[in-house]
Amino acid sequence: MSAVAYTLVVFVLLTAVATALFRDVLSAIVVFGAYSLGMAILYTFLLAPDVAMTEAAIGAGVTTILLLLTIARTSRPSSDRIFERVNVPALAVCGAFLVVMLATVLPATEAVGDPEAIAWANPEVTGYYIENTYRDTGVQNAVTAVLAAYRGFDTFGEAVVVFAAGIATLLVLGREVFA
Amino acid sequence: MSYRDTYTESQVILTAVKIIAPFTLTYGLFMTFHGADTPGGSFQGGAIIGVTILMLAFAFGIEPTREWLRNAVLVGLIAGGVAVFVGVGLAAMALGGNFLEYDRFLEVWGIRQKWGMEAIEIGGIALIVAGVVITLFFATAAGFTPTRTDGRGEDE
Numbered sequence: 001m002s003a004v005a006y007t008l009v010v011f012v013l014l015t016a017v018a019t020a021l022f023r024d025v026l027s028a029i030v031v032f033g034a035y036s037l038g039m040a041i042l043y044t045f046l047l048a049p050d051v052a053m054t055e056a057a058i059g060a061g062v063t064t065i066l067l068l069l070t071i072a073r074t075s076r077p078s079s080d081r082i083f084e085r086v087n088v089p090a091l092a093v094c095g096a097f098l099v100v101m102l103a104t105v106l107p108a109t110e111a112v113g114d115p116e117a118i119a120w121a122n123p124e125v126t127g128y129y130i131e132n133t134y135r136d137t138g139v140q141n142a143v144t145a146v147l148a149a150y151r152g153f154d155t156f157g158e159a160v161v162v163f164a165a166g167i168a169t170l171l172v173l174g175r176e177v178f179a
Numbered sequence: 180m181s182y183r184d185t186y187t188e189s190q191v192i193l194t195a196v197k198i199i200a201p202f203t204l205t206y207g208l209f210m211t212f213h214g215a216d217t218p219g220g221s222f223q224g225g226a227i228i229g230v231t232i233l234m235l236a237f238a239f240g241i242e243p244t245r246e247w248l249r250n251a252v253l254v255g256l257i258a259g260g261v262a263v264f265v266g267v268g269l270a271a272m273a274l275g276g277n278f279l280e281y282d283r284f285l286e287v288w289g290i291r292q293k294w295g296m297e298a299i300e301i302g303g304i305a306l307i308v309a310g311v312v313i314t315l316f317f318a319t320a321a322g323f324t325p326t327r328t329d330g331r332g333e334d335e
Contacts (some may be wrong), residue, residue, distance in 0.1 A: 053210070057226035062312055065233055067320040137281070138293040139215035147220070148296040150260035152279035155299075156264055159307050163261045166311035168248065173318045 005045040012038040026076070029067045036060035050143045073123045114158060196238035204231045211305045212251070215293055225305035229312030241320045253314045260306030264299050 015035035024029040036059035043052035049123035133145045147155050207227030214220030236244040268278045276283035281295035 050220065050223070053219050053223040054226070057223050057230065061230045062226060062233070062316075065230075066315060066319055069316070136292075137296065138291055139296060141214065141216055141218065141220070143218070144215050144220050144296065144300070148282060148300055149279070149292065152268070152299070155304070156268060156279070159264055159304055160261060162307055163257055164313050166257055166307075166314050167254070169318055170254065170314060173321075174250070 002045070005042065006007040008038055008042045008045065012042060021086075023077070023079055023081055023084050025071050025074075026068075029064060029071065032067070033060050036063070050141075193238050196234050200231055200234055203227055203234065207231060211301055212297075214300055215297060221300035221303070221305035222308055225308030226312055228305070229309040229316075232309075232313050233316050235314065236320070241317070245321070246315065247316050248317075250314070250317070253310050253317075255305050256310035257314070260303045260310065263306070264303035267295060267299050267303070 012035060015038060019028050019032045019035060032083050036055055040052045040056035040060060043049070043055060129142050129146060129150070130168060133142045134140060137145045137149045139145050139149075207224045207230075208228060209224070210219040210223050211224030214224065232244065232248065270282045271280045272278055274283040274287045279295075279299070281292035284290040284295050285292060
């Protein structure tokens, strides 16, 4: 990874901590939007442009707008302090958990783009898609081929879940807000 | 201080949205129609198309935008998307294949598999995602009735 990518990692970590610490909800939401945008750019450095576009559109865009609209219905408590007071014992427990998790997971994680990584060393699945996608389906983006063709029925299930969630929201909220 | 005054007729926002909205709409459509061969796809493209409507609502007021895009229209978009998805899947079954088996279109009608996929991407997922994004926005935003004369939102 390049220096830009490492800078992005630092940016993402800083904005994540700031989101947790800001006392003012509006500030927290704006910083959270910046965090999502940082993650989106980081995903492109990790060669996952499809995920990056989803993160930029949904994470940075739609989520921020919906959260802003939600807090617009609340009142804004006035406070002198900028940051939340940190609960030291809770922070110690979470920190210890993080250290244990990183110590367990990091040694087993392959480097980015490592040709010996497990995902690439699984020729039955990953290798099959990479070799046969264009011949089987005629599309060049293997991600689209997996989503729409190889796993089309799963995608259909997801689409129906989104449909049901949207309709349910309208039914529950409709009578109150669109009266 | 309260967040109640969500709508102000701002020359800066109006001008910015007027300039940016055509580009985001074009980009969303490009991503939707081009998802088979480049990164992105109908999910991302549909979300960007939905966000374009959200931008318009921010610039021109939420209620005027909602009068233009009624709930019935949005529900029609979402349900139509699911219907297209089911229709393509069942059409493949009617031709003797499995659900969404695009090979059958090639064998029976001479339509390449790619177009079957484009059909469920453009006519199905993009409509569902764009419709749900706009629906969620309107459901969350409803209640702020802008009064454009003084530029301040009304308390309910």
